[in-house]
Amino acid sequence: MRRSLVAIAILGAVASAHRIPSHLEDLYHRNKPGTCFKKLSDIFHGGATYCGDVPEAIYVKGSDGNYDNMDIDCDGARYWSGECSNDGDIYGLGYTAFVDTVRTYGIRDLDTNVHPYVVFGNEGSNPSFDPRSMGMQPLSVMAVVCNGQLFYAVWGDTNDFTSTGEASLALGRLCFPKEIFSGNSTHAPKDVLYIGFIGNDAVPGAKGANWKTKNTARFQASIKRLGDKLVAGIPY
Numbered sequence: 001m002r003r004s005l006v007a008i009a010i011l012g013a014v015a016s017a018h019r020i021p022s023h024l025e026d027l028y029h030r031n032k033p034g035t036c037f038k039k040l041s042d043i044f045h046g047g048a049t050y051c052g053d054v055p056e057a058i059y060v061k062g063s064d065g066n067y068d069n070m071d072i073d074c075d076g077a078r079y080w081s082g083e084c085s086n087d088g089d090i091y092g093l094g095y096t097a098f099v100d101t102v103r104t105y106g107i108r109d110l111d112t113n114v115h116p117y118v119v120f121g122n123e124g125s126n127p128s129f130d131p132r133s134m135g136m137q138p139l140s141v142m143a144v145v146c147n148g149q150l151f152y153a154v155w156g157d158t159n160d161f162t163s164t165g166e167a168s169l170a171l172g173r174l175c176f177p178k179e180i181f182s183g184n185s186t187h188a189p190k191d192v193l194y195i196g197f198i199g200n201d202a203v204p205g206a207k208g209a210n211w212k213t214k215n216t217a218r219f220q221a222s223i224k225r226l227g228d229k230l231v232a233g234i235p236y
Contacts (some may be wrong), residue, residue, distance in 0.1 A: 021150075028193055059195045085182075127162065146175035155196055
């Protein structure tokens with residue numbers, strides 16, 4: 001039974017993946033070598049910086065040949081459940097950065113087990129960076145290129161220290177279904193591209209996403225149209 005459930009989970013993750021458009025794939029390979037030209041922040045722990053080389057977007061760029069890794073963030077609703085507690089310790093907080101807005105969407109908070117979200121921006125330490133200073137809006141749709149696939153997520157949390165490359169358990173399972181995650185684990189290779197989009201048009205709002213679902217694939221499907229539109233707007 002356990003093997004069957006794992007197989008179902010992997011199939012569900014694969015079914016939720018989106019084809020990477022050719023211009024986004026070209027951008028991924030073109031910008032991975034070298035460094036960021038238009039740095040929006042200082043360099044954070046691990047060597048990454050927030051980068052403005054793509055018009056109307058912000059992405060995380062590591063050192064030459066790198067983007068960023070994927071640490072698992074267990075903050076939010078049900079932070080104690082699922083793989084977030086499978087190593088016997090609780091690593092998450094009971095809230096995410098934008099919980100007050102999320103509650104107006106009819107749920108208590110984002111659920112790391114369900115909602116694919118990205119931890120984007122760093123506050124409370126030095127260096128720091130607030131994507132809102134560049135016009136990016138909380139709970140806006142983001143594009144994540146990982147493991148040769150494209151997934152959509154939302155900007156759902158911020159980091160209180162100087163780490164970058166962090167995402168919900170749901171996004172980790174989508175990107176790397178064969179890896180075993182917990183609240184204290186990491187996809188270490190720095191091959192994940194996180195792209196945030198500037199402007200209010202990237203925000204699905206209360207009615208533009210299926211926030212109340214308990215199924216990650218259904219949430220993905222609910223933000224796909226907006227995600228496709230945002231990705232299509234990336235210059236060729």
